Amino acid sequence: QKEVEQDPGPLSVPEGAIVSLNCTYSNSAFQYFMWYRQYSRKGPELLMYTYSSGNKEDGRFTAQVDKSSKYISLFIRDSQPSDSATYLCAMKKGTNAGKSTFGDGTTLTVKP
């Protein structure tokens, strides 16, 4: 069983919809939680970073972590066609970002 499971998708929504992207994990030692966005034929780029449980908001994006349930989510409000990409959750135990464990990614398409 994988340490990190991500809702597989793909997901297709109309412009303006609220999108929820989700991951579950099994290792309670994970302390840091990240969301990366990856456009087609590009490398991933960091979108949101959260330490421990709680919510973090950045514009139209909200990252939510529930450590008791081992569940993290990324919400996108007022989704735009430019949000069409693959979203990867990632998490790590310590401070070295490169030793993150990644989910498989969810591909989102926002239709105009």
Next chain:
Amino acid sequence: DVKVTQSSRYLVKRTGEKVFLECVQDMDHENMFWYRQDPGLGLRLIYFSYDVKMKEKGDIPEGYSVSREKKERFSLILESASTSQTSMYLCATGRNSGNTIYFGEGSWLTVV
């Protein structure tokens, strides 16, 4: 802005060939990483380096080796390419205590 450059974006190689993938970063980061990304398997760490001439195996090092002779440059070597190594390869860099890693744009390798 951090720049991580993977010089070869698209390569086609024959089975048994030796393949070099080069990665150069301009941010003086201590850590450099090589991942491969495959549909359904997500992002998997092959090798990483935390200093010049230092390296550690990741989750899937078999069939690969690496070289880091200078801080800014990290090479991935496929000694004898096989069709199972057809994949997208991503280089990344980060600081020792950084919360994120920065990815290159990826190298698409096809082994025929």
